[in-house]
Amino acid sequence: MTAGAVERFRVIYRIFAGSAAEAIRRAHDIAIEQTVEIPADVVPEGFIADEIVGQVGRAEMGERGVFDVAISYSPDSVGSELSQLLNVIFGNSSIQQGIKAIGFEPGATIAERFAGPRFGIEGVRARANRPSGGLISPVIKPQGSSPDTLAEIAFRCVAGGADIIKDDHGLADQSMAPFEKRTEAIAGAVARANAEFGMSALHFANITGAPDQLVERAFFAKDAGAGGVLLMPGLLGFEIVDRLASDPEFDLPIMTHPSFTGPFVLSPDTGFSHAMMYGTLQRLAGSDISVFPNVGGRFGFSAEECGSIADACRDPAGFGMPIFPSPGGGMSVDRAADMVAMYGEDVVYLIGGSLLRHGDKIGEAVTAMRQAVDAAAGAETA
Amino acid sequence: MTAGAVERFRVIYRIFAGSAAEAIRRAHDIAIEQTVEIPADVVPEGFIADEIVGQVGRAEMGERGVFDVAISYSPDSVGSELSQLLNVIFGNSSIQQGIKAIGFEPGATIAERFAGPRFGIEGVRARANRPSGGLISPVIKPQGSSPDTLAEIAFRCVAGGADIIKDDHGLADQSMAPFEKRTEAIAGAVARANAEFGMSALHFANITGAPDQLVERAFFAKDAGAGGVLLMPGLLGFEIVDRLASDPEFDLPIMTHPSFTGPFVLSPDTGFSHAMMYGTLQRLAGSDISVFPNVGGRFGFSAEECGSIADACRDPAGFGMPIFPSPGGGMSVDRAADMVAMYGEDVVYLIGGSLLRHGDKIGEAVTAMRQAVDAAAGAETA
Numbered sequence: 195m196t197a198g199a200v201e202r203f204r205v206i207y208r209i210f211a212g213s214a215a216e217a218i219r220r221a222h223d224i225a226i227e228q229t230v231e232i233p234a235d236v237v238p239e240g241f242i243a244d245e246i247v248g249q250v251g252r253a254e255m256g257e258r259g260v261f262d263v264a265i266s267y268s269p270d271s272v273g274s275e276l277s278q279l280l281n282v283i284f285g286n287s288s289i290q291q292g293i294k295a296i297g298f299e300p301g302a303t304i305a306e307r308f309a310g311p312r313f314g315i316e317g318v319r320a321r322a323n324r325p326s327g328g329l330i331s332p333v334i335k336p337q338g339s340s341p342d343t344l345a346e347i348a349f350r351c352v353a354g355g356a357d358i359i360k361d362d363h364g365l366a367d368q369s370m371a372p373f374e375k376r377t378e379a380i381a382g383a384v385a386r387a388n389a390e391f392g393m394s395a396l397h398f399a400n401i402t403g404a405p406d407q408l409v410e411r412a413f414f415a416k417d418a419g420a421g422g423v424l425l426m427p428g429l430l431g432f433e434i435v436d437r438l439a440s441d442p443e444f445d446l447p448i449m450t451h452p453s454f455t456g457p458f459v460l461s462p463d464t465g466f467s468h469a470m471m472y473g474t475l476q477r478l479a480g481s482d483i484s485v486f487p488n489v490g491g492r493f494g495f496s497a498e499e500c501g502s503i504a505d506a507c508r509d510p511a512g513f514g515m516p517i518f519p520s521p522g523g524g525m526s527v528d529r530a531a532d533m534v535a536m537y538g539e540d541v542v543y544l545i546g547g548s549l550l551r552h553g554d555k556i557g558e559a560v561t562a563m564r565q566a567v568d569a570a571a572g573a574e575t576a
Numbered sequence: 577m578t579a580g581a582v583e584r585f586r587v588i589y590r591i592f593a594g595s596a597a598e599a600i601r602r603a604h605d606i607a608i609e610q611t612v613e614i615p616a617d618v619v620p621e622g623f624i625a626d627e628i629v630g631q632v633g634r635a636e637m638g639e640r641g642v643f644d645v646a647i648s649y650s651p652d653s654v655g656s657e658l659s660q661l662l663n664v665i666f667g668n669s670s671i672q673q674g675i676k677a678i679g680f681e682p683g684a685t686i687a688e689r690f691a692g693p694r695f696g697i698e699g700v701r702a703r704a705n706r707p708s709g710g711l712i713s714p715v716i717k718p719q720g721s722s723p724d725t726l727a728e729i730a731f732r733c734v735a736g737g738a739d740i741i742k743d744d745h746g747l748a749d750q751s752m753a754p755f756e757k758r759t760e761a762i763a764g765a766v767a768r769a770n771a772e773f774g775m776s777a778l779h780f781a782n783i784t785g786a787p788d789q790l791v792e793r794a795f796f797a798k799d800a801g802a803g804g805v806l807l808m809p810g811l812l813g814f815e816i817v818d819r820l821a822s823d824p825e826f827d828l829p830i831m832t833h834p835s836f837t838g839p840f841v842l843s844p845d846t847g848f849s850h851a852m853m854y855g856t857l858q859r860l861a862g863s864d865i866s867v868f869p870n871v872g873g874r875f876g877f878s879a880e881e882c883g884s885i886a887d888a889c890r891d892p893a894g895f896g897m898p899i900f901p902s903p904g905g906g907m908s909v910d911r912a913a914d915m916v917a918m919y920g921e922d923v924v925y926l927i928g929g930s931l932l933r934h935g936d937k938i939g940e941a942v943t944a945m946r947q948a949v950d951a952a953a954g955a956e957t958a
Contacts, residue, residue, distance in 0.1 A: 223874070227874070229718075229719060229720075229746065230717065230718035230719060230720065230746075230929070231717060231718065231744060231746060231928065231929055232717060232718050232928070232929025232930075232932055233929055233930060233932075233933070235933070236929065236930075236932040236933050237718070238718070238720075238721070241720060241752075242718060242720035242721070245720070246718070246719060246720035270720070270750060270751060270752065271719060271720070271746075271750065272748075272750065273748055273749045273750040273751065274749070275748055275749055275784055275785055275786075277748070277784050277785070277808070277811040277812055278746075278748035278749070278750070278784055280811055280836060281745070281746060281748070281808070281811055281835055281836065282746070284836065285745065285746070285808075285810075285811070285835035285836050286745075286834075286835055286838075287838075288810075288835070288836050288837065288838035288839055289834060289837070289838030289842070289869055289875050290838065290874075290875060290876070291842055291876050335612065335613060335614060336611075336612035336613065336614050336619070336620070336624060336628070337611060337612060337628060337653060338611075338612065338620075338623060338624035338627070338628035338652070338653070339620070339624070362613060363663070363667070363668075364611065364612075364613060364653075364660075364663060364664075364667070366654075366655055366657055366659070366660035366663070367655045367656070367657055367660070368652060368653065368654065368655040368660075369652060369655065370623075370652065402657055402659050402660055403657055403659070403815070404657070404815050404816075404818070404819040405787035405788065405790045405791065405812070405813070405815055405816045405819060406787065406788050406790070406791045406819065408787045408788070409787065409788045426659070426663070426667075428667075428670075429659040429662055429663055429667070429813055429814075429815075430659055430787070430813045430815065431787070431811055431812045431813035432811075433785070433786050433787055433811075433812065434786075434787045436786070437786040437787055437788065452668075452671060453663055453667035453668055453670070454662060454663065454666065454667050454670050455670065455671070456668075456669075456670035456671030456672065456846065456847075457670055457839040457840045457843065457846050457847035457848075458839045459671075460671070460673055460843060460846045460847075461839065461842060461843040461846065464838065464839050464842045464843065465838075465839035465842075466839075487671055492605070492609070492672075493671050493672060494672070494673050546613065546614070547612070547613055547614025547615055547618065548614075548615055548618075550614055550615075550618040551615065551617070551618050
């Protein structure tokens with residue numbers, strides 16, 4: 195038993211309840227549900243009752259039946275696995291109506307046990323040789339294209355000044371472009387374009403597959419020359435992010451994609467806050483760049499929600515080092531000034547399918563976006 | 577290109593829209609979003625436009641702004657990875673308001689590419705030597721206990737007539753009961769009790785950890801004598817279920833647990849229907865027993881929602897073979913008659929923390945549950 199040697203971590207739950215008394219009662223239920231999951235009267239005395247069961251702490255009343263209650267848990271309840279940490283944070287209680295997890299305070303022990311981001315904003319900037327200004331990241335697509343077609347798009351985008359070449363998250367291991375061929379083709383094209391044009395663009399290869407294939411494929415991408423990997427924690431679980439971020443041999447930045455995670459944030463009174471899902475949890479897992487749907491695009495996130503995500507990604511007091519927020523959807527030259535005003539400098543701008551409208555001139559469209567972002571930031575343009 | 581050789585699969589989306597025209601427009605947006613994710617006017621002609629892009633099919637108007645629209649996709653868009661199948665079914669569109677995925681028709685090609693459940697109801701019954709009647713599954717807990725304490729509870733439960741000994745989903749790899757020691761202790765106790773009392777109880781070991789540890793740990797559990805594994809697809813991803821279900825060397829039944837999946841079903845107009853999340857998707861992944869929160873317990877699922885889950889688990893026309901629904905929460909001798917009336921015979925009844933109230937007499941409480949279920953079913957009691 196290591197009780198006493200560990201510092202507890204805290205989760206802040208927003209509880210929707212008719213009264214403060216009801217909120218506190220529900221908080222005590224959560225403290226049990228997330229740990230021992232047995233009736234309070236049969237909890238064994240001693241270590242389990244004193245340490246393992248969650249402890250209800252400070253409560254703040256909001257408006258109209260909203261109460262933010264902190265519950266602390268022992269790292270002994272977790273061990274050192276990210277999936278079990280998430281299980282304690284919001285496993286079964288995620289199935290309860292009227293509870294939203296909105297905050298996480300790791301404490302010293304959890305901060306020691308989990309690596310967090312390996313690169314963060316500064317590390318990714320160093321690898322991409324972009325010391326200041328927003329990073330431009332065209333997305334390579336569509337699925338159904340051959341590796342050569344995808345590689346040619348990537349080459350032109352690097353020529354145009356892209357910092358990051360991101361695989362579309364729908365490029366998996368389909369027969370039209372199997373993982374290995376696709377990755378070799380795109381990473382190879384990015385390397386050639388970097389050499390030819392004096393660039394340092396990073397190709398982020400999308401990694402999918404069975405659990406015991408994921409690490410292998412990530413290393414395949416690295417060996418093929420990829421400068422990072424794209425992972426979808428909603429589909430693959432968060433563990434793969436932590437696994438790669440904490441592997442010194444791997445040593446590549448990680449971008450996480452929000453596919454399949456929408457239901458966690460779309461309801462006002464269940465799931466996670468936007469900031470916690472796309473900021474806090476991504477940093478906890480070890481992502482360096484967190485992709486999320488941008489305001490004004492095809493998705494319904496508000497400017498306030500997007501701003502809260504960017505803040506959580508970059509908060510100096512957050513878990514590990516600050517990471518890049520990466521808004522995607524509806525990004526264009528016309529909106530560059532608004533986007534720079536909203537997100538500032540430390541941001542990776544995804545540019546998606548609309549780029550394809552430029553055909554062979556796709557590189558020029560990337561250049562135009564680079565210039566628009568730099569102009570908006572008042573920076574010198576190249 | 578394998579176009580023509582494949583049969584398309586269909587997803588039914590419930591779209592909340594002001595008019596049929598708006599619903600159809602949104603369906604066309606989904607068909608693009610889930611596949612090429614580029615504006616319609618830049619979709620390459622030929623194979624990509626004709627096969628890869630989703631095709632909007634039949635639409636049925638429900639009441640008050642609810643439209644159920646079928647969209648078909650090509651298996652070429654998927655390949656043979658479950659994560660990519662889920663990505664096409666509801667990856668990015670899960671982040672849109674007003675869309676709920678409620679149905680899935682695999683078609684011949686997807687049915688060939690994915691194994692589905694290896695055991696199903698009949699296979700689990702054969703392994704547990706329980707040819708008829710509901711299966712009784714006490715849950716071994718609480719976390720914080722030593723392997724010996726957990727093993728003793730398991731031993732007594734088998735003595736009392738348990739069919740399945742399920743690890744609590746919060747038993748991971750904590751220092752109080754590390755994965756290997758815990759699994760050896762509980763599986764060993766179940767084996768001894770089976771031998772002593774002439775039982776065939778199956779221990780389902782909870783498998784957690786990094787992606788490249790999961791398969792290894794599942795085989796460790798098998799070698800230690802476990803009769804099945806418990807997996808949490810919400811935390812680990814669905815791929816691990818498919819990976820183990822389709823591995824002939826593994827050859828143990830799989831129980832899936834709903835931790836971290838609540839937000840997928842709690843909102844009326846986003847995520848999945850209860851039946852799709854806890855029935856259809858579990859079968860698609862290869863689960864043999866799908867755990868879900870029971871009506872009347874600590875969670876808010878209605879009798880109708882629970883019934884729809886049980887139906888989706890057992891529907892003979894569903895993916896692969898019918899599987900066991902496993903309602904948990906609030907199960908007791910007093911409710912046995914209601915539960916049998918509601919769920920019938922092909923069900924695994926989870927009995928949780930309330931069992932611990934019986935202390936050393938926990939086996940007798942399991943026996944009482946066995947007898948109550950059998951009496952309610954009008955079956956002979958042992």
